[in-house]
Amino acid sequence: MRLVAPQSISRLGGASSSSATAIQVWNRPPDPNASPLPAMIRCMMASTIPVDQSPGTPDERQEMIFIVVKFTLKPEYSENWLERVNDFTTATRAEPGNIFFEWSKSVEESHQFVLCEAFRDGEAGSAHVNSDHFRAAMSWFPDAVIRNPQIVNVEVPGEDWMEMAEVQPR
Template sequence: MILINVKFRVKPEHTATFLTDIDWFTTATRAEPGNLFFDWYQSPADPGEFILVEGFHDDAAEPHVNSEHFQRACRELPGYLVETPEIINTLIAGKTVWDRMAEFQVKN
């Protein structure tokens, strides 16, 4: 799995509508055959901070960055942002599913 976390700092005038405005990007990425998950989170402490958590199959990076919707996002998303996003990107070879957390076991 290619695991990517991206931190976006959104301009104050766009925080309320950011996720709706870029839903075209989220929807198209989630529809990619190699996408495992593509989830946005807004910080409760700082409404201008959004975190994108992405997972793709090991061979899906090139089709994703070459897609029309990714290229459009490269052109349009910077207009919403205060600064260049920060990213953590790593490959977890062969991984495609979430594991259960050992430390917080729920007993029913």
């Protein structure tokens, strides 16, 4: 996947300058005759450094690898999933290029866990998938899932989580 050119990044209709920016991510160049939705992921980036105002030239801006994976598990694996993936999670978080590695349980599907992870750059992502703990996890994950995991894997501007402008504590 790749980010489309900066000129393709636009503010949401009617939004003020402090609101979210829609970034279109394509797995291939857009077909002007096809509906863009199946091939596009909209990343809502609220209160981030606006892409057109980021410091430095496009080549100097920091981009991280951002990955979200949905694992739908067999019932016998879901009850203690976080315990089962603890060694994998701990080892991944210790990688020098890991920014975050966080598991959540779906509120809609009782046997689904969502992994949200980020890596400093492509080199860090490559080191992760070539690590012993990744290979070990991938050796038994197929036994735990009831269908292929769903994944979003993109490069996005930034170096970590950013604060959302639309919600401020009172």
